[in-house]
Structures are given as C-alpha cells and as structure tokens.
Amino acid sequence: MKAIVVRHPGGPEVLEYTEVPRPTVKPGWSLVEVKGRGVNHSEIFTRDGESPSVKFPRILGIEAVGVIADTTNAERLPVGQKVVTFMGEMGRAYDGGYAEYALIPNEQLFPVTTDLSWSDLAAVPETYYTAYGALEGLQLHDGDTMLVRGGTSGVGVAAAKLAHAMASVTVTGSTRSLAKRDQLLAAGFDQVVLDQDGQLPTGQRYDKILELIGAATVPESLQHLNPAGIVSATGELGGQWGLQDFEPVEKIPSNTYLTAFHSGNIDEHRIQALFKLIDDHDIDVSPVKVFGLKDMQAAHEYLASHRSFGKVVVLS
Structure with a gap:
C-alpha cells in the first residue's frame, strides 16, 4: 500500500510518500481501507519532533474515515461498514491515517450511517x-x-x-x-x-x-x-x-x-448526536482545501502557513 512515512523529525520534506506492507489483522484490531483523513496541527507538532513519546519511523494521522476491509468483530464491524476513527494514540503509539490502509483497535472504530461525501466526512471526526x-x-x-x-x-x-x-x-x-x-x-x-x-x-x-x-x-x-x-x-x-x-x-x-474539553475522551453517543445535529440542520461541513495522499507535504505547508483557513482534508 501507499503511505506517508516519517523516518525522523523535521519539516514537511520528511513526509515520505512510499510503499509499505499492508497491515494484517490481529486479535482485537480491524483493517480500515482509508478513504480520507483530516490534517491537524498536532500532527505538525509531532512531525517537528515536539511529541517526545512518539518513536520514529511512524505513519502519522490521528484520524481517518473509510470502510472495514478485514475484521475481527464481524457483528459490530462487518466488512464494508463505513467507519470513523480518531485519537486513542492513533498515529502516535501505532501507525495512523496517513496511509491507504490502517490497522486500528476495534474500540477506536465507530460505525456511522451518513450520505456525506468522503471529503466532507473526513472533515468531521476530530x-x-x-x-x-x-x-x-x-x-x-x-x-x-x-x-x-x-x-x-x-x-x-x-x-x-x-x-x-x-x-x-x-x-x-x-x-x-x-x-x-x-x-x-x-x-x-x-x-x-x-x-x-x-x-x-x-x-x-x-x-x-x-x-x-x-x-x-x-x-x-x-x-x-x-x-x-x-x-x-x-x-x-x-x-x-x-x-x-x-x-x-x-x-x-x-x-x-x-x-x-479533551477529544481523546470519545463517547460513541456524542458521535451519534453530532452526526444527527449535522444531518438535522444540514450543516455544511465541507473542507476548505482537499489534497491527494501523495501531496501530503503541500497539505502540511498550507496548514502551517498564514494563508490557512478552516479544515484541510487529504483523500486517498
């Protein structure tokens, strides 16, 4: 699979678009085919080396949206189920959303029912x-x-x-x-x-x-x-x-x-209430900028610039 690998801290140039082995499931974890992910300032801090607990090399990304590609919980997370995932040390203690596939703990995967486009959905989770x-x-x-x-x-x-x-x-x-x-x-x-x-x-x-x-x-x-x-x-x-x-x-x-408020304390009922609010009020959640995975360096440069405004999303 294609992924963005950071082998050592530095500027946007350390975001290496490369090929790595696709993860395989293990007990309690399921595989997500990542359709999109938001880019966050905390990921810039981590890329710069300002997160002492993060060890490199690492695939960054504290959030992702996509579909279940392989599962260890077929009842709650059947193959093909649309999901969002964020936080839970994703992209920090284990590889995150800057890849075409991500292996995520089941308790960090949240099924959603929504008609939002992938770019709009990717703007929502974190x-x-x-x-x-x-x-x-x-x-x-x-x-x-x-x-x-x-x-x-x-x-x-x-x-x-x-x-x-x-x-x-x-x-x-x-x-x-x-x-x-x-x-x-x-x-x-x-x-x-x-x-x-x-x-x-x-x-x-x-x-x-x-x-x-x-x-x-x-x-x-x-x-x-x-x-x-x-x-x-x-x-x-x-x-x-x-x-x-x-x-x-x-x-x-x-x-x-x-x-x-700390977004790491994820409550599934709050997630469902959020999506209901967005749907009931037809809230426009569209990101301001959308990049492709191979253009992650440009996404980071934009987010860190004085020109940045609103949410930045990167699609697979």
Whole structure:
C-alpha cells in the first residue's frame, strides 16, 4: 500500500510518500481501507519532533474515515461498514491515517450511517467532535454572546456552524489578520475581532469563550467574560502546553468559570448526536482545501502557513 512515512523529525520534506506492507489483522484490531483523513496541527507538532513519546519511523494521522476491509468483530464491524476513527494514540503509539490502509483497535472504530461525501466526512471526526464537545461544556443558551479565539482554524469554523445549530447565539471569531474577515463571515461568524500578539484590543465581553489558542491566551480571555461566563480551553494553537504561574484566585475573575474539553475522551453517543445535529440542520461541513495522499507535504505547508483557513482534508 501507499503511505506517508516519517523516518525522523523535521519539516514537511520528511513526509515520505512510499510503499509499505499492508497491515494484517490481529486479535482485537480491524483493517480500515482509508478513504480520507483530516490534517491537524498536532500532527505538525509531532512531525517537528515536539511529541517526545512518539518513536520514529511512524505513519502519522490521528484520524481517518473509510470502510472495514478485514475484521475481527464481524457483528459490530462487518466488512464494508463505513467507519470513523480518531485519537486513542492513533498515529502516535501505532501507525495512523496517513496511509491507504490502517490497522486500528476495534474500540477506536465507530460505525456511522451518513450520505456525506468522503471529503466532507473526513472533515468531521476530530474537528467537529472537538468543537461539539467543547460547546456542550460552554452550556450555550439563546441570547448568548460567544467568542471563538482562533476562529480561522478548522475547529473554530466548525464551532461557529455548530453553535448556530445548537442555540440562538451571536458568534464572534478572532483572527490575527483582518484580511480573513470576509472568509470568517462567510463561514458563519456574525462578527470578527482582531487578535494582536495574544491580546484582544477591545473592551468587549462575552458570555462564552471557546479558547483554541490555548494556554498562551487563557488568562487574557478570562478577562473578557461577563459575570457567570465560561471559558473552555480546548486548543493549543499558540504552541504553549501549560499555564505558567497561574494562580486561580488571582487569574480567574470572581463568578466566572474555566473548563476544558479533551477529544481523546470519545463517547460513541456524542458521535451519534453530532452526526444527527449535522444531518438535522444540514450543516455544511465541507473542507476548505482537499489534497491527494501523495501531496501530503503541500497539505502540511498550507496548514502551517498564514494563508490557512478552516479544515484541510487529504483523500486517498
């Protein structure tokens, strides 16, 4: 099979399009013919060598969509069943979705029934699941004002679309470049605000803030909450993994709340609820860019560039 192999950390040039043996099933694992996969910033971090637990060579990819090609659980995962898979150390502890076939633990495979195209379906698992889970934690109510910090990211765009389906809310997206304002508005945001050097140059306050830049800007985001407001720290786009010198009583304004959502805690009922929401509201989940597997280097270059916007998908 064809696959993208990373033999050592480095830039996009280490993403080697090559031929490797197709995996064979083993007890508790099934083989997926991968039709598509989303590309994620965490995979760029891993490719760069910023994931110390990952050993090389490795086939990256923390998510994939496709059909069961060979199974060890014919009842739940029959051959031909459409599935999504993401997280669970996929592409990190074992080879992931950057290949034509992937061997995945059965408990990490989730059957889905959907008429979405492969490119649209590939945009959903990690990105829309993360957005949906974080929005649940924000406890959206009609009339809420919400800020998505890091609005141009895939999760940011997904959050704007899902939020409008979940409640009657006003959604503002932050961006480091107001040149992307029209893209944000077209993607479903109601308003746009500039995010400059980790600071929001506005006195505006919000009921709910989805924090996708992460620890680098969490303390500042907390200062933009209305009373009883909530910040959900979900992303790490800022490249900082933890809060530094964060004393809660000092940093969290009185009667406001800080929560988080980790997409690694996968709940199959939440997956089904997400797909139902997408179907019921006819949400446009189409990716902004679609590449072929042999063009994975270009996909990584685009996602890491200042030009990137929304979700990037690579089809087999």
